[in-house]
Amino acid sequence: MKIRPALLHLFFLILSAQASAESIYCDQCGNRIKEGASYIISESKIYCDHECYEKSLPKCAVCGDPVKAGYVSEGKNYCSEKCLSTTWESCSLCGKKVNKGVHLGSKNGMFYCSDCAEKPICSGCGLPNDCFVLPDGRNICSKCQSSAVTSLRGSTEIIREVRKIMKEELDIFTDHEIKYRLVDKNELKKLSGQSEMELGLFQHEEWKNTEIITKKKLGIKIGEEKNIIMSDSFTIFILTSLPAEKFSDIAAHELAHDWLERYYPNIRDKVIIEGWAEYAASLVNSFFGREYLNEQKKYNEHPVYGNGYRILSKIAEKGGKGKVIEFLKEKNSEE
Ligand SMILES: [Zn+2]
Ligand SMILES: [Zn+2]
Ligand SMILES: [Zn+2]
Ligand SMILES: [Zn+2]
Ligand SMILES: [Zn+2]
Structure with missing residues (x-):
């Protein structure tokens, strides 16, 4: 202005x-x-x-x-x-009307006065605020802290609820037995091997066990049989101390990875893989009426997560989830 x-x-x-x-x-x-x-x-x-x-x-x-x-x-x-x-914008945090400030993310993003814009960014909501520092160094605002998921029990409850909704309302599910773990930032970094700020991780490990069966007749060994047994283990790791609604968003994202790996395992393009996980999570957020979480996805500038989400939600605009799954099917047979 x-x-x-x-x-x-x-x-x-x-x-x-x-x-x-x-x-x-x-x-x-x-x-x-x-x-x-x-x-x-x-x-x-x-x-x-x-x-x-x-x-x-x-x-x-x-x-x-x-x-x-x-x-x-x-x-x-x-x-x-x-x-x-009276025509100036109010700061989203302190409420002061000021003629100069910052819009976060985009031109229509939340408005902050220059003092508030300088505050530390909360790792839960991604917004500047007065923050506590968690033991792993992350900042968290008091609002996010108040709903932070810190117990395995609390987290498992949320993940189970999300999984149920994905199965019953969205038809996105597998019968995998998935283990859930809450980890801090440093553990998650080690597990994912990524330097970027990750909030969750889906891990699928395959174990190959060789079993030797000795065939006997009348107590005398007559031969050996090799039996290869494949076993799978599925684990979802999610960052501890996320606000509950964000935690549910991440849980849906990781469960969508499990589904994609099960049904369309040939897709290698990271943008499509993460885009799908973000898109599926956005459906869960919409189910709960948490559109603000989807707004964050829409304006996410990350070249993989943000772009992937925009690509898949554009496809969904034309033909809903069915069109998105058709697209995944196509990608899966191409690669
Ligand atoms: Zn006159
Ligand atoms: Zn006047
Ligand atoms: Zn302010
Ligand atoms: Zn926060
Ligand atoms: Zn992901």
């Missing part, structure tokens, strides 16, 4: 009409100015009196008073800073 003080109307001249051949007229009311009477000149226009002069002035867009010295912002006039400030 550009604001310039409007000082143009501040100065005017008061003159006295001289006896002359030519008559002068008020530019506002059109009346002739009598000889010897005083009149006003402002911006090369003539006014018979103060009332006419004030009538000619622009009106304050907020209170309607004539603007003598005030402000012009986006083509509108304001009589005072008080009136102008």
Whole structure:
């Protein structure tokens, strides 16, 4: 927003009409100015009196008073800073109305005054705030802290609920026996081998066991048989101390990985893999009415997570989840 003080109307001249051949007229009311009477000149226009002069002035867009010295912002006039400030945005955190600040993420993102924008970023909601520091070094705001998932029991309850909804409402499920673990930032980093801030991880391990069966007849060994047994283990790791709603979002994301690996295991493109997990999680968020979490996905600038989500939700716009699954099927047979 550009604001310039409007000082143009501040100065005017008061003159006295001289006896002359030519008559002068008020530019506002059109009346002739009598000889010897005083009149006003402002911006090369003539006014018979103060009332006419004030009538000619622009009106304050907020209170309607004539603007003598005030402000012009986006083509509108304001009589005072008080009136102008009513048009300013309120900081999402401290509520102060300020004319300068930061929109987070995008032009339509949440607005913060410059003081609040400087505060540490909460690892739960991704927004600046006064934060506590968790033992693993992450910042967390008091709002996120109040619903933080810190016990295995609490986390398992949420994951089970999410899994049930994905199965019953979205038809996204496997019969895998999945173990759940809560880990801190350092453990998760080690497990995922990624330097980026990960919030969860789906791990599928395959074990190959060789079993030797000795065949005997009447107590005498007559041969050996090799039996290869494949066994799977599935684990979902999720970061501890996430706010409950974010935790549910991450749980849905990781469960979607399990589903994708089970049904379309040939897809190797990270953008599609993460895009699917984000898209499936967004369906769960919508089910719970937590669209704000999907807004974060929509504006996520990450080249894999953000782009992947945008690609798949664009496909979904045209034909819903069915179209997305068709797309995955196609990708799976290509690769
Ligand atoms: Zn007049
Ligand atoms: Zn005003
Ligand atoms: Zn603020
Ligand atoms: Zn937070
Ligand atoms: Zn993922």
